[in-house]
Amino acid sequence: MNSFKALVKREYWENRGSIFLSPAIIAAVLAAIMILGTITGDTFVETHHGEINLWDKFPQAVEEFNNIEEEKRTQAIQISLYAPRILFGFVMMLICLFYCLGSLYDERKDKSILFWKSLPVSDTATVLSKFVSVCFMIPIVYFAVVAAFQVFLLVYGTVLAWFGGSLGVNVWTSSNLFGVLFNSLFSFVVATLWLAPLWAWFMFASAWAKKVAFLWGTLPIFMVAIAEGWIFRSSHFIEMVGERVARGFTTLNSDMHFLVGKDMFDEHYVAKWYEVLGESGFWIGLIVAAGFLAGAIYTRRYRDES
Secondary structure, eight states: OHHHHHHHHHHHHHTHIIIIIHHHHHHHHHHHHHHHHHHHSOOEEEETTEEEEHHHHHHHHHHHHHHSOHHHHHHHHHHHHHTHHHHHHHHHHHHHHHHHHHHTTHHHHSSTHHHHHTSSOOHHHHHHHHHHIIIIIHHHHHHHHHHHHHHHHHHHHHHHHHHTTOOOHHHHHTTOHHHHHHHHHHHHHHHHHHTHHHHHHHHHHHHHOSSOHHHHHHHHHHHHHHHHHHHHSOOHHHHHHHHHHHHHHHHHTHHHHHHTTSOSSOTTTOOOHHHHTTSHHHHHHHHHHHHHHHHHHHHHHHOOOO
């Protein structure tokens, strides 16, 4: 277990830029834009009654917000907290894609595989550490960044409430912060696990590829889809892949879907993270992923090009 933990740490430190720095920089830039926009933004609006100073109207807006129904206030605040998951989730999916494609190819490309194979660490442990990293470590890191940004949003809203003459208590009491954090954490993890067969396939392609791992990972998918359409005049395979990807993204953002009135995604593709765990497709996907991982382990054992 200690060696496996060290392997996961290795994956983090070797890919720290994409795993941690990318979402952290995005969060910092968004926070800076919000703060600078509030400080330096134009607060005057032209109307048919003349020029209006938004800061003069701000106390009235804060008072009206505090007086609306608790359910609507809670909905508005939680939507603002869940909204960043759309952007960060999309970035995370792209990072996971390129991480898997390079996970077993890059070490052969730079010959570092010779060093790692000289250590008493099995191919199985190495491949599984990379799979655990993409399914657990990466989403947990992204969740941590999103959680910090969500807290910033609450602090930002509280400061705005102060300028409006309110204590900002409603911002926190209506946020259900712990519930939001709990759902965010498991949504990130379950969404990446739902896409496990794709991650495992890309890792298998990464282990097999001699050059351009991206093409080895993506071209077979399109070739199978084209062959099915040409021979059987159907598109079941590409629809299955597309539905798998769509379900992963909608699972990640299902809380937003239900908060805005169930009209954000197609009802066929969206479900709460705990509902996904009860679907046969989730567990079948893990079984398929295990098959691709076995292929990746076998391939890595012999394709070291040393």
